[in-house]
Amino acid sequence: MKARVLEIRKGVLNKNDEIARGLRERLHAAGVLTINLVSSPGTGKTALLQRTLRELREQGSSVAALVGDLATDNDARRLAEAGVPVKQINTDGRCHLEAQMVSDHLSDWDLDRLDYLFIENVGNLVCPSSYDLGEDLRVVLLSVTEGEDKPLKYPNIFNSADVAVLTKMDLAEACEFDIEAARANIAAVRPGMRIVSTSAKSGVGVQEWLSCLAEEKQSRLVGV
Amino acid sequence: MHELSIAYSLVEMAGESAREAGAVRVRAVHLRLGALSGVVRGALEFGYEIATADTLLAESRLHVKELPVRVYCGVCRKEVELKSVQRFRCPECDTPSGDIRQGRELEIESIEIEMPE
Ligand SMILES: Nc1nc2c(ncn2[C@@H]2O[C@H](COP(=O)(O)OP(=O)(O)OP(=O)(O)O)[C@@H](O)[C@H]2O)c(=O)[nH]1
Numbered sequence: 001m002k003a004r005v006l007e008i009r010k011g012v013l014n015k016n017d018e019i020a021r022g023l024r025e026r027l028h029a030a031g032v033l034t035i036n037l038v039s040s041p042g043t044g045k046t047a048l049l050q051r052t053l054r055e056l057r058e059q060g061s062s063v064a065a066l067v068g069d070l071a072t073d074n075d076a077r078r079l080a081e082a083g084v085p086v087k088q089i090n091t092d093g094r095c096h097l098e099a100q101m102v103s104d105h106l107s108d109w110d111l112d113r114l115d116y117l118f119i120e121n122v123g124n125l126v127c128p129s130s131y132d133l134g135e136d137l138r139v140v141l142l143s144v145t146e147g148e149d150k151p152l153k154y155p156n157i158f159n160s161a162d163v164a165v166l167t168k169m170d171l172a173e174a175c176e177f178d179i180e181a182a183r184a185n186i187a188a189v190r191p192g193m194r195i196v197s198t199s200a201k202s203g204v205g206v207q208e209w210l211s212c213l214a215e216e217k218q219s220r221l222v223g224v
Numbered sequence: 225m226h227e228l229s230i231a232y233s234l235v236e237m238a239g240e241s242a243r244e245a246g247a248v249r250v251r252a253v254h255l256r257l258g259a260l261s262g263v264v265r266g267a268l269e270f271g272y273e274i275a276t277a278d279t280l281l282a283e284s285r286l287h288v289k290e291l292p293v294r295v296y297c298g299v300c301r302k303e304v305e306l307k308s309v310q311r312f313r314c315p316e317c318d319t320p321s322g323d324i325r326q327g328r329e330l331e332i333e334s335i336e337i338e339m340p341e
Pocket residue numbers: 039040041042043044045046047048075122123124167168169170171198199200201202
């Protein structure tokens with residue numbers, strides 16, 4: 001047998017990355033800021049998103065959401081209560097979303113009329129970190145009930161994110177949450193990352209979170 | 225665990241390249257795996273065995289080259305290697321840096337193929 005070495009030098013997730021690049025171009029051309037929300041199960045992605053969608057809609061922004069779920073459509077129904085377009089992506093047991101799934105679910109929305117697209121990823125702190133969905137902002141959420149050391153246990157996902165959101169701040173005292181330790185741990189794995197403290201229940205920090213989104217939209221999509 | 229689906233992507237990509245080159249079999253795959261790739265080596269190796277079954281890559285070997293994280297330190301003005309992914313600070317001067325130059329790789333470097341006689 002003749003044997004030889006063939007140079008490849010290509011990313012294993014190249015196909016996903018190419019689809020994501022195409023998506024990002026399309027969304028940018030339409031002036032849409034796209035946000036990918038990642039966290040462990042139960043951190044409060046849907047709760048924060050419900051509130052965010054409602055507030056943005058009331059401010060006159062046009063928003064939509066995609067939500068990845070292993071098996072149910074509970075989150076999609078909760079989000080649809082905000083009165084905005086919502087689609088569920090059933091991942092059929094897969095532990096993360098991929099760019100193709102996002103692309104497939106955008107086909108009948110008029111992106112030109114949209115200001116913000118939110119994507120709630122599957123609750124999982126490991127797998128979603130490898131898959132670019134064409135988002136502008138990857139937002140990692142950490143609830144006060146999970147412990148301050150999550151960023152050290154899951155450095156990949158924190159490192160790949162652009163913004164960190166602390167959730168359930170209304171429970172911080174009861175959980176003896178040490179916010180300075182949490183901040184230090186986030187900074188250790190992702191120096192300089194912006195951190196916003198929120199409670200979807202009390203509304204604390206929600207305005208700061210909305211300002212953060214508006215600033216990102218301004219800086220990333222200006223002139224588009 | 226997403227390593228199995230990553231293993232399938234890997235096998236698909238390597239298999240395509242091998243077929244295009246006219247190969248009859250793939251003997252080995254050389255993979256570059258960064259410490260920030262989000263992929264666990266053992267799980268990937270396990271997935272590889274499953275994903276290669278009944279393909280051009282059946283019985284082939286997976287060689288993994290693990291790459292530590294390297295960041296650029298603006299104070300030392302050079303690339304430095306991190307000792308831990310839990311501490312993004314220059315090991316020489318302790319300045320925080322998130323300017324990653326290596327560590328996210330999940331890349332097929334090369335494959336060893338067998339050609340027909
Ligand atoms: N006290 C309090 N509870 C909250 C808050 N946000 C969410 N919760 C509760 O936490 C639980 C999980 O919230 P979800 O919003 O469903 O969390 P999720 O991240 O979307 O969960 P998955 O989609 O399953 O990963 C629910 O019982 C919420 O009511 C908050 O700000 N304060």
